[in-house]
Amino acid sequence: MAVKLIDKTPSAYDYPLLIKQLLHRPIRYAPEQEIVYRDLCRYTYRDLYKRIGQAANALKALGVEPGSTVGVMDWDSHRYLELFYAVPMMGAILHTVNIRLSPEQILYTVNHAEDDVLLVHEDFLPIVEAIKDQFQTVKKIVLLKDSETAPQTAVPLDGEYEELLAGADADYDFPDFDENTKATTFYTTGTTGLPKGVFFSHRQLVMHTITVMAAAGSLHTTATFRSNDVYMPLTPMFHVHAWGLPYVATQLGVKQIYPGRYEPAMIMKLLVTEKVTFSHCVPTILHMILTSPAAKEVDLSNWKVIIGGSALTKGLCKAAMDRGIDLITGYGMSETCPVLTLSQLQPHMLDWSKEDQIPVRCRTGQPIPLVNLQIMSPDGTFLPHDGKSTGEVVVRSPWLTQGYFKDPERAEELWQGGWLHTGDVGYIDETGYLQITDRIKDVIKTGGEWISTLELEDILMQHEAVSEAAAIAVPDEKWGERPMVLVVLKDDYKGKVSEEDIKAHFMGFVEEGAITKWAVPDRVAFLDALPKTSVGKLDKKVMRQQFS
The missing domain is CATH 3.40.50.12780 (ANL, N-terminal domain)
Structure with missing residues (x-):
């Protein structure tokens, strides 16, 4: 027996789940609530709603239309919050550019995402200056700045964000469209290959x-x-x-x-x-x-x-x-x-x-x-x-x-x-x-057994002298892989803790039955800092390359 769909009145409104629908309640419930950017800017939700409309009109004047892609290179700011709404509410796509990638990777993501307009904080102008001649789709570049003076740059700018908003109308008729319309995209880095574009x-x-x-x-x-x-x-x-x-x-x-x-x-x-x-x-x-x-x-x-x-x-x-x-x-x-x-x-x-x-x-x-x-x-x-x-x-x-x-x-x-x-x-x-x-890519496969790097790191972080720690697999001729741990000591303990001390700490957990003796790392390295990815995670790919 087939399922029965609801009968829709011809005049009934379908109410697509669009990002603009998320703004109805807060602008009524908390219009005077504050949004603060560092010690530089402070305004209300009422102002936020107004600035979202101004941003949309400013972007439209730059040629942004439904289906366009707008890239943003900024620190965490009120501007970013405004663009979280304004860009997708226009029917355009917001590309949140990972500012911690290498210039070559940033260039790849901007071209791969097919950014039409790029909004760039003044701190990242040197990066854009180095790669701008290789942009394939970018037509306009807008400056985002916190300083009062204009930066010296060879990047061709098509306006400054605050000035563009000041000259734009706050009223924008954000349209209805299919709720499955692409709203955002950004790029995630993997262990191999180029960054991958995900979208929502x-x-x-x-x-x-x-x-x-x-x-x-x-x-x-x-x-x-x-x-x-x-x-x-x-x-x-x-x-x-x-x-x-x-x-x-x-x-x-x-x-x-x-x-x-x-x-x-x-x-x-x-x-x-x-x-x-x-x-x-x-x-x-x-x-x-x-x-x-x-x-x-x-x-x-x-x-x-x-x-x-x-x-x-x-x-x-x-x-x-x-x-x-x-x-x-x-x-x-x-x-x-x-x-x-x-x-x-x-x-x-x-x-x-x-x-x-x-x-x-x-x-x-x-x-x-x-x-x-x-x-x-x-x-x-x-x-x-x-x-x-x-x-x-x-x-x-x-x-x-x-x-x-x-x-x-x-x-x-x-x-x-x-x-x-x-x-x-x-x-x-x-x-x-x-x-x-x-x-899956980090687990240590040794002698037919799997050893959890997260479990080893958790044990290490319970040592009073350890500030940061990572566990990785390193090649072993006999067992395929064996565990190695990388340790950053607290300042007060530097030079006072040995490899034998760390192994003895692990043996205490062996005696408690928490881990097997086979899981005790063969090698310990003391570092001043651990390699990290662009979003602050431990970069075990770099660690394995360094110690393998």
Whole structure:
């Protein structure tokens, strides 16, 4: 028997899920709420709505139309927030350019995305100046600046953002169109090959916004995000829309603080003066803040943080909780828009001791609503949620990228069998908590066994002398691969901790039965800093190249 579709009245409005629909509530609910950019700019949601219209009219005057692509090279700012709305609401595509890529990679992404207009912060003009003659589609370049003086540059500019907005009308009739229209694109770097372009539709971004808002704010749990919070992202806005949280923050009508370039002193100043209560970042940013001299005297007890991008170690979690920070883990990837899980505590866990809560807060988390997440064996069968059966994490959700831009072969690999393959290895326990144990490409395959690099790093971070740590596989003639760990010591311990001390620390966990003796690293290297990717994750590709 066939399903029965609803009968639609000819005059009924279909209400497509477009990004413009997200602005109806906040402009009415919180018109006088503030949006702050560093110590340079402060305005209201009413002003935001006006400036979105001005930005759209200014871009239209530059030739932007439905289907055009607008690239943005900026720090985290109020301007970026405006463009998160204005560009896709016009029916154009927002390309959030990864400013931390090499100039050659930036050139590739601008050309591959077919950017028509490029908005560039003055700090990145030297990069654009070096590659501008190789642009293939860029027709106009607009300056974004914080300084009062005009920069000296050979880049041909077609206007300055604030001047263009000042000369533009605030009224713009944002049209209706298909909710599956492409809204945003950006590029994710892999272990091999050129950056891959992922993209998201209006429908996907609206669904992600509403679901994350419900997941983060509706439960009686830890690290909630609600309308009385003060929000400051510490995840770059070029990277998966800063995890989509600026859309959530605007929908909630919260006060928003944008820090620009990540500088510990400025971040601390904004945390204190603007009374920030909610942020999200990768572990390296949290580590930078906790070890910054500027943070030593700052009260962090009202700060809630979601950690993602890399595993949250128990050592870093304890250090943060010792400062009063309420933190949990979030999980996702560039291809997933990105949020899939949150490690929120269940109500009965809220009265647990800090020591008992830490392992839960460090888990990868439970799937948020509308996420179907499974563990798959190499032969394609689903594994039980028993806390032991380990395989690849695969997922279905309304907001997963439907492919890679102009790369159908890798897109089919991503979506093999109708499930998005994350490339992560993990298990799900009886209560639904996911635990990632490694990336498929990072796991150490030695003598027929798999050793988790994340588990080794977690153990290392519990050593009192260790500031940062990474575990990698290095080639071994007899066993194929063996574990090696890279260690950055705290300043007070440099020159005082040996390779034997680190191995002895691991042996303590062997004696407790936490790991086998086979997992104890063969080699230990002490470094001043660990290589990191453009978004602050540990760059194990570089580490393996360096030590193999």
